[in-house]
Amino acid sequence: QVQLVESGGGLVQAGGSLRLSCVASGLFFSSYAMGWFRQAPGKEREFEAAISWSSESAYYADSVKGRFTISRDNAKNTVYLQMNSLKPEDTAVYYCAGSPQYRTKQYEKQSEYVSWGQGTQVTVSS
Numbered sequence: 859q860v861q862l863v864e865s866g867g868g869l870v871q872a873g874g875s876l877r878l879s880c881v882a883s884g885l886f887f888s889s890y891a892m893g894w895f896r897q898a899p900g901k902e903r904e905f906e907a908a909i910s911w912s913s914e915s916a917y918y919a920d921s922v923k924g925r926f927t928i929s930r931d932n933a934k935n936t937v938y939l940q941m942n943s944l945k946p947e948d949t950a951v952y953y954c955a956g957s958p959q960y961r962t963k964q965y966e967k968q969s970e971y972v973s974w975g976q977g978t979q980v981t982v983s984s
Contacts, residue, residue, distance in 0.1 A: 860884040860973045862954050867978030870944055874982070878939040880954030880975055888932040891962040893971060894939045896950035896980075903953065907939060908965035917965045922948075944982045951977040 866878040878894070893908035907928040908917045916928050927940040937954055955971035962970050 860956075862956060862973055862975035864952065864954050864975045864978040867952060867980045869981045869983065872944060872946055872982055872984050874944050875940070875942045876944065876980060878941065878952055878954075878978060878980075880937045880939075882935045882937070882956060882973075885956060885973065887935040887956075889959055890956040890973075891959045891965060891970075892928075892930060892937040893955045893957070893965060894926075894928060894937075894952060895955060895968065896948075896952045897977075898947075898950040901950075903968065905966040905968070906952075909937065910962075910965075911959040919966070941980070944980075946982045946984045949980060949982050951979050953977045 861883045864880045870876055891910050894906045895903050896906050897903040906919050906922050909928045909930055925943045930937040954975045956973040957971045
């Protein structure tokens with residue numbers, strides 16, 4: 859059974875930082891592309907960042923480019939999202955997701971991902 863479990867969310871002031879983690883089990887992690895998505899209240903879930911299985915390629919939404927960094931540790935079955943210079947508009951539930959690398963072509967598309975975590979809340983106060 860595949861499980862993705864996010865952690866690291868919380869309440870932070872604008873300008874602060876948080877590091878999200880997502881631990882995977884039940885899948886061959888190092889053969890998966892991993893992504894982070896978020897859903898703000900009243901909005902649709904949207905792409906934030908993704909990373910290829912080998913960490914060779916990383917992709918970011920324009921809204922977080924230069925502030926967020928995605929990374930992974932295949933030995934720990936974990937993907938991270940380092941979030942710096944946080945803004946109130948970053949407030950959302952953050953989800954990690956996994957997609958078998960061999961079939962991943964469009965990292966920003968939610969339909970590419972077959973496994974999803976439950977999400978972790980990030981709240982940025984002004």
